[in-house]
Amino acid sequence: MRAAAIDIGTNSCRLLIAEKKANKSLDVLSRKLEITRLGEGVDQNRFLKEEAVNRVYKALEKYKKTIDKFQVDKIRVVGTSALRDVENPHLLTDKIKKLDLVLEIISGEKEAELNYLGAVSNLDEDFLLIDIGGGSTEFIWPTTSDINFKSLDIGCVRMTEKFISDPKKKIRSLEQKEIQSYVENLLKQKLDLNKKFKVKGVGGTITTVAAVKLALEEYDSSKIENLRLEYFELENILNRFADLDLKTRKKIKGLQPKRADVITAGLIILKTILNYLNVQELYVSDHDLLYGLLKKELLIK
Incomplete structure (x- = not known):
């Protein structure tokens, strides 16, 4: 079938x-x-x-x-x-x-639920699944009796349009801080997690960052699945993205040229989430x- x-x-x-x-x-x-x-x-x-x-x-x-x-x-x-x-x-x-x-x-809740269903066979018990999309980010995590879903209006396209004045240029540190501050405030208001989780990430922003880490000429799901990304690697990749104009950013191996204008905002969202969770690493999946x-x-x- x-x-x-x-x-x-x-x-x-x-x-x-x-x-x-x-x-x-x-x-x-x-x-x-x-x-x-x-x-x-x-x-x-x-x-x-x-x-x-x-x-x-x-x-x-x-x-x-x-x-x-x-x-x-x-x-x-x-x-x-x-x-x-x-x-x-x-x-x-x-x-x-x-x-x-x-x-x-x-x-957003249904989207989170489908993400969970897609990834569940690859998840540990104490997990938090995050999916950073273009318009929203979904969070999925377990409790003793249920699965929780939360969808927030923070996505790479939305944050780029809201805070980055010209994606063709290098991304100014002030713009980066504005995105970070906006995401932090929303997380504090809307996401109440009272324990520490292992984090798994799905969605285009996260799989793209993984492809950039591996400098993939062509996207390969088997190389992406369960790849570990560490916080310091995200910082290094973010600095690299932000310091380049769009034309140069498009040439980075692993980064689809059409994502190059919004990837920086997506990475700031990811980094801010990990910081908020006090987590130093996440694992990547494209089972979404x-x-x-x-x-x-x-x-x-």
Whole structure:
């Protein structure tokens, strides 16, 4: 049995196609990602831009051809932070009906839940799972009887648009401090954790930083999975990003050029979270909500 999952995020649009193996694990058949920046301007004006919707539609046209080629049994398409925030999501939902795709806009809590489902087989008992996206960051952690989910409106695109005046230039230390301060205040107000956790990270910001650490010419999930990132490494990579203009930053190995304008803000969010948690390291995974969606569709527990 085969299924396809598409995640339309604030920054990127991703496809994962997999089938259920005899041992009830997922065998990934195709994985694709395009930076579509659907959330462009959303934090400021709460409306989708037509050109942003067209970028997503073009990516989905390609994905639909891939899905048809693999003859999948089920398709799920979900939208996250940017689509939750706007007053005109119909601009996209109506348009993609032409491709016979039905878009489901999920809550931050549902997004966190799917991330947990995707990553659960790789998690220790005392874990905190974090997913830094373009518009929001999800936190998932266990209690004695339940799993807690929290979604906060801090993402790499949102923080870039809010605080970085010109992403083409070097990122000024004042702008870095403003992002850090904003994230710190929100964490203090909204995230009350009374114990120490091991941290695992999913999402584009974190997997990209891992790819930069390894200087990958081409993204390789097997090299990323369970890679350890230490706090001092994040500081070094952040300083490197911030000290370069956009043109030079785009040439860094492991960094997709279209992420280069927002990656610095994403890394500041990550560093601030670890600092707030008083944690010196995290482990990386790309088993996120796409895996969670496929596990649901293929009835894998």
